[in-house]
Amino acid sequence: MRYLSSSLLFILLITGCGNQEGEKRRANDSSTQIQSSSNPVPTLASTFIEEIEDAHHAPMFFAHRAVAFxxxxxxxxxxxxxxxxxxxxxxxxxxxxxxxxxxxxxxxEKVYRYPNDTNWPRARFDVLTWMYFFAAPYKLGDPGSEMELLGRFPLDSDTCETGKLTFGDGVGDAPDDWYIIYKADSTSLLRAMAYIVTFGKSAEESGKAEPHAIVYSDYREVEGIPFAHRWTFTNWKQEEGVSGERGVAEISKVRFVENPEFTLPEGKVEVGM
Known part of the structure; x- marks a missing residue:
């Protein structure tokens, strides 16, 4: 969300009979304008985000400290x-x-793996990517991100309203990543995301990277909050939609955790970029 800033307006007092009431009215009018301009005006893009957040019950989700699956x-x-x-x-x-x-x-701040001799070549990618796909409906308005509406595009045998999510310089490990968000018409749930992955790639490799998509399905409620329990990874083209299954993620045992522990024993090793 972007907020409009207002500067202080100074009213110059002009001497003369009958000017005081007029100046008071003008001062009051200016104050009203300042107050109004300090409130963000909803845009189509912000409404798009809010509809998805509402469908996924964002306040209920953030009322919990942690979630596991x-x-x-x-x-x-x-x-x-x-x-x-x-x-x-x-x-x-x-x-x-x-x-x-x-x-x-x-x-x-940092990523660690344990034990230190673990064979986990994509450890950093794994700890940051799969949680993002899980929490995507709640991250569309994160600081440093921008949403641009694109219109309706095909998905399977239907069409969906879509928006493109991009990131400012220095945001995350791969600020050149982008996502195309598909919103379900009937429920406003997140139905799919097309994405490009640039993490760990050179600028030349990133320019040649092919986008893919993740399709969310099998939504089930946990404490009143809908979570997709199946993710299908596919090929993707904007004008054609998704095609060909590349992979599947099965999500189970989604539960909220109020006292999580994020610690590792001695012997952990830091994972670089």
């Missing part, structure tokens, strides 16, 4: 990651615990 991720029929993700609802701390006991932690 089990993740079973596979691509091209091969297991990619199986384990548990725990995150603060404001995304400032995240932990991914694989079923083999290996763990990666984002403590708000």
């Amino acid at each position: 089990d993740l079973k991720l596979s691509f091209a029929g091969k297991s990619r990651l199986t384990g548990r993700v725990t995150m603060l609802t404001n995304s400032t701390k995240v932990m991914v615990e694989r079923n083999d006991g290996a763990t990666v932690l984002f403590d708000g």
Whole structure:
């Protein structure tokens, strides 16, 4: 959200009979204008975001301190990651615990893995990406992000209202990433996101990267809040929509955690960019 700023207006007093009441009225009018301009005017883009947030009950989500879910991720029929993700609802701390006991932690500033001899080549990507896909409906208005409405585009046999989410310089590990957000007409739930991944790639590689999409389905309520329990990763073209399944994520055991622990034993090692 962007807020309009107002500057102080000074009323010059002019001497003369009958001017005082007129000056008072003008001063009052100016004060009203200043007050009005200090309130952000809703835009179509902000309304688009708010409709998705409302559908996903954002205030109820953020009323909880943390949320956890089990993740079973596979691509091209091969297991990619199986384990548990725990995150603060404001995304400032995240932990991914694989079923083999290996763990990666984002403590708000740095990423660590444990034990130090763990074979986890994409640990940083995993701790920051899958939590983002899970919490996406609540992150569309994050500081440093901008939404631009694109109009209606096809998705499966339907069309959806869409918006493009981009990021300012220095935001996150990969500020050149972008997302195309698809909003379901009947429910305003997040239906899909097209995305480009530039993390860990050179500028030349990023320019050649092909976008893909994640389609959200099997929404189920947990304490009154809808969460997609199936993510389908596909190929994507804006004018054609999604095609061809590339991977699947099965989400289960979504639960809120009020006293999470984001600590690792001695022997953890920092994960660089």
